[in-house]
Amino acid sequence: MAAGLSTGAGALAALAVSALMAASGAHAVETxxxxxxxxxxxxxxxxxxxxxxxxxxxxxxxxxxxxxxxxxxxxxxxxxxxxxxxxxxxxxxxxxxxxxxxxxxxxxxxxxxxxxx
Missing domain, CATH: 1.10.760.10 (Cytochrome c-like domain)
Incomplete structure (x- = not known):
């Protein structure tokens, strides 16, 4: 079960990083x-x-x-x-x-x- 949680946490972290990168990229396009x-x-x-x-x-x-x-x-x-x-x-x-x-x-x-x- 702990392994499943860490994999889920890793996926969430990767998703958060992707969202931040997309947001910062969108900002650069708007400037x-x-x-x-x-x-x-x-x-x-x-x-x-x-x-x-x-x-x-x-x-x-x-x-x-x-x-x-x-x-x-x-x-x-x-x-x-x-x-x-x-x-x-x-x-x-x-x-x-x-x-x-x-x-x-x-x-x-x-x-x-x-x-x-």
Whole structure:
């Protein structure tokens, strides 16, 4: 009987691990790629989605550049090269190690309003 219980407990443990893995995988799919890249590149150290931190919120950036046909290119350069003076005295550091594709994905996401899903 004890052997049957341990086998049952092992099956339950395996089921629990599978459920956790599935849940964490579902979460990763729900997180937009732009947000994932921003998280990996420490963007959230200075920017929040919906409130000012050191720099403007991503939603503030989207609002400021809404309708600007040059916004994508302008912001891609700003991320890559850094800059100052647009949002105050604190400069935005350059991110030369980020790939152009990652920068494009983050900027696309920001200009879309930084949706959380």
């Amino acid at each position: 937009p790629p732009g947000l994932q890249i921003a998280q990996r590149n420490a963007c959230l150290g200075c920017h929040a989605i919906d409130r000012k931190l050191v720099g403007p919120s991503f939603q503030q950036v989207a609002s400021r550049y809404k309708g600007n046909t040059q916004a994508q290119t302008l912001l891609e350069h700003k991320v890559k090269d850094g800059g100052s003076g647009v949002w105050g005295a604190i400069p935005m550091p350059a991110h030369p190690a980020m790939s152009d594709a990652d920068i494009r994905t983050v900027v696309d996401w920001v200009l879309a309003g930084a949706p959380s899903k």
